[in-house]
Amino acid sequence: LCLQAAEKASKATGFDQCATYLELGIRVLGSQRWRENYNLCLALFNNAIEAYYGIGDFEKVSQLADEVMKMSRVFEDTFQARIMQVYTLTTTKGPVEAIKFGLKTLAILGEKIPINPSTGRVALKLFGTKRVLRKHDCNVIPQSPLMTDARRNATMLMLQFVFLAAFQIRSKLAALIACRMVDMTLVHGASPVSSVGFAAFGVLTSIDGKNTEEAFSYGNVALGLCDRFGEVAWVRRVTAAVFGCINIWIIPFRDCLEPMKHAYLLGLGSGDFQIAVLNASMYLWSSFESIPITEIYNFIQCLTDHMTFLGQEQYLLPLKPLLQMCRYFLGETSEKSRNIYDFIKDGSGVEDVHIEARDGQMGSINLYSMVVAYHFSNYELAERLCPKAAQHYRNFSSLGATVGRMYDALSNLAMVSRGNKRRIWQVRHHLKIMRVWSTNCPENFLGKQLLVEAELEWL
Numbered sequence: 001l002c003l004q005a006a007e008k009a010s011k012a013t014g015f016d017q018c019a020t021y022l023e024l025g026i027r028v029l030g031s032q033r034w035r036e037n038y039n040l041c042l043a044l045f046n047n048a049i050e051a052y053y054g055i056g057d058f059e060k061v062s063q064l065a066d067e068v069m070k071m072s073r074v075f076e077d078t079f080q081a082r083i084m085q086v087y088t089l090t091t092t093k094g095p096v097e098a099i100k101f102g103l104k105t106l107a108i109l110g111e112k113i114p115i116n117p118s119t120g121r122v123a124l125k126l127f128g129t130k131r132v133l134r135k136h137d138c139n140v141i142p143q144s145p146l147m148t149d150a151r152r153n154a155t156m157l158m159l160q161f162v163f164l165a166a167f168q169i170r171s172k173l174a175a176l177i178a179c180r181m182v183d184m185t186l187v188h189g190a191s192p193v194s195s196v197g198f199a200a201f202g203v204l205t206s207i208d209g210k211n212t213e214e215a216f217s218y219g220n221v222a223l224g225l226c227d228r229f230g231e232v233a234w235v236r237r238v239t240a241a242v243f244g245c246i247n248i249w250i251i252p253f254r255d256c257l258e259p260m261k262h263a264y265l266l267g268l269g270s271g272d273f274q275i276a277v278l279n280a281s282m283y284l285w286s287s288f289e290s291i292p293i294t295e296i297y298n299f300i301q302c303l304t305d306h307m308t309f310l311g312q313e314q315y316l317l318p319l320k321p322l323l324q325m326c327r328y329f330l331g332e333t334s335e336k337s338r339n340i341y342d343f344i345k346d347g348s349g350v351e352d353v354h355i356e357a358r359d360g361q362m363g364s365i366n367l368y369s370m371v372v373a374y375h376f377s378n379y380e381l382a383e384r385l386c387p388k389a390a391q392h393y394r395n396f397s398s399l400g401a402t403v404g405r406m407y408d409a410l411s412n413l414a415m416v417s418r419g420n421k422r423r424i425w426q427v428r429h430h431l432k433i434m435r436v437w438s439t440n441c442p443e444n445f446l447g448k449q450l451l452v453e454a455e456l457e458w459l
Contacts, residue, residue, distance in 0.1 A: 002028065003044055006051070015054035015271060022048035034071040042072070046080045053084055054271035056311045061088045075108060079154050086161045087274075091314060094354035095165040099173070102162035109155045113176060122172045129179040129201070130214075132186060138217040141198075142224030147189035156181060156193040160237075163200055164274070168360045171395065175204050195225035195234045199241035207397045209437045212249040215397075219246040232266055236275050239263035244282025245397040252443045253286050253399075260286065273307065273315040281318055285399040297326035317361065320348040325368040329375070340378060341369045341385070363392025367400065371407050374414070382411035402437065405430050406448045413455045427456055 002025030009017040025044045026033065033041040045068050052060040061084060068081035082105050089098035103113055114121075147153055159177050166174040181197025199222035206215030219242040226235045240263065243256040260283040267276030280303060284296055300323045307313055324347040327333070333343055345365050353361045366388040373382035386408045393404025409430040412423040431452055437445035 001025075003040070003047065006047055015051045019048060019051040019055060019057075022051055038073065042068070042077055049081055049084045053087065058088045058092045061085075062092070076150065076154070079105075079157070083157060083161055086158070086165065090165045090274075095169050096354075098165040099162055099170065102158055102165065106155065106158055106162065109151055109158070111155055111159070111180070113173070113180070115170070115173060117172050117176050119172065122175050125176055125179045126204070129182055130205075133182065133218075136186060138221050139224075141185070141221050142190065142228050144185065144190040147185070147191040147194075149188065152184060152188050153191050153193075156184060156191050156197070159184075160193050160196045163196070167200075174200070178204055190225060190228070192225070192229040192231045192234050195222040195229070195238045196241075198222040198225065199238045199246070203241050203245045203397045206246050206249055208394055208401050209249050209397075209433065209440070212440050215246045216250050232270070233272070236263040236266045236270075236272065236279065240275070240279045240282045244279070244286060248286060248399060248441075248444065249397075249437065250441050252441065253290060257283060257287055257290075268303075268306070273312050277303075277315050277318060281322075282398060284319075284322060285403075288399060288403065293326055293329050297323070297330060300326065314352070317349050317353055318364070321361070321364040321368045324348055325372055328372050340372050340376065340381060341365075344369050344372065360392075363389070367392050367404050370411065371403065374407050374411050379411060379414035382407070383415050386411055402434075402445060402448060405433065406452060409434075409452045410455060413452070413459065416459055424456070424459075427452065431456070 002021045006018045006021035006025070009021055022044050026041070026048065029037050029041055029044070045064050049061050049064045049068070052058075052064065065081040065085045065088070069078045069085075072078045072081075082101075086098045086102045086105075089101055099115060103115055106113060147156070159181050163174050163177045163181075166177065178197055178200035181194065182201050185191070185194040185197060198218045202215040202218035202222065205211045205218060222238045222242055226238055239259050243259045247256050260279050264276050264279035264283055267273065267279060280299075284299065288296070300319055303319070304313075304316055304323070307316055321344055324344040327347070328340065328343055348361060348365050350358060350361055350365070366385050370382050370385040370389045373379070373385065389404055390408060393401050393408075396404070409427045412426050416423045416427075431449065434445060434449040434452065438449045
């Protein structure tokens with residue numbers, strides 16, 4: 001009865017009431033619950049893990065997951081708890097701990113993946129996967145036979161969760177995992193998780209606007225798999241990658257915005273806050289040039305208020321540098337914090353970011369500071385930040401790559417009188433790449449190209 005009540009409560013009143021019913025059910029079963037009511041106990045625990053994760057009680061999630069892993073009769077019964085443990089570790093102890101736990105589980109499943117693969121190994125794997133994909137019709141892949149083996153389906157699920165933990169801090173590991181998910185789909189059949197694998201592979205293929213047609217075909221495979229299986233959980237995971245990182249190189253921004261906003265709302269409503277914020281970030285970047293800065297600020301502020309009310313502020317860290325940029329543009333600075341870089345850094349929560357993820361947060365701070373510095377005619381600061389920002393935006397497959405490259409070029413042009421040859425060479429290098437973008441999608445990128453060309457021509 002408690003399990004049934006919890007299932008109804010999760011749909012009607014949210015996670016708090018759901019957790020209350022499940023906790024009651026666990027207590028009612030008593031100290032011999034695992035021996036006397038194994039299946040019911042496992043169902044109560046797995047549902048309670050999800051409920052407590054939804055309300056942000058990560059200590060309780062770990063406690064329940066540990067008991068499931070200790071008391072389960074077979075490894076397969078631990079899998080749902082292991083997945084939630086990866087999610088929880090990402091938030092509580094950092095992505096590296098989550099990755100280690102996920103890779104340990106994958107090793108039990110027969111997938112031995114190194115935590116620090118070499119560049120050569122990753123490059124060879126990417127080449128091999130692309131070569132195999134070229135032998136397949138991307139229009140047919142979404143209709144591949146189903147992946148029926150339970151352990152392989154479990155492996156795909158865990159690969160996806162480890163990929164999410166690795167993407168920002170272990171890019172080579174993330175690339176290796178994306179390749180493995182695609183390979184498993186091609187060899188063993190399609191699963192709902194296959195959509196994430198193809199979306200991730202498309203993102204890797206299109207970094208900095210390269211291989212756009214090829215990446216676009218992989219994104220279409222991901223969307224086709226989502227349509228086939230019709231599971232909302234995978235739609236919201238795939239949307240940020242496909243519409244925020246792949247399609248923007250070929251399709252006008254205005255056609256990419258609504259799917260990302262919809263996926264953001266789906267994630268927010270389901271308690272999948274990490275994916276909700278990811279979609280929100282992609283949506284805001286892609287609408288950066290089409291909506292006023294006040295609307296971007298209000299969007300983030302409303303999301304901040306909502307997440308603070310739910311006690312889930314930790315998920316907002318990736319958006320804080322963008323919020324600080326908006327605040328500076330809107331004049332929300334005191335006399336003591338007029339320094340652009342310090343203002344953006346001080347409000348970006350660097351100290352709250354796990355140490356393994358701080359490079360990514362600092363990269364965002366450098367990028368946003370460069371943009372603000374240019375607009376406020378602090379060209380020396382803008383140019384000084386260009387190399388650090390470039391380390392960040394060159395690994396993007398999103399509008400961040402285009403904004404970063406444009407402001408890098410403009411900052412160099414603003415300082416060109418102090419060293420013409422090097423700066424002009426750098427600007428011409430940026431323009432060479434920007435012209436490729438403009439050829440693929442003039443509506444999105446031609447304006448940026450022409451602006452830089454006009455500044456160069458004026459000199």
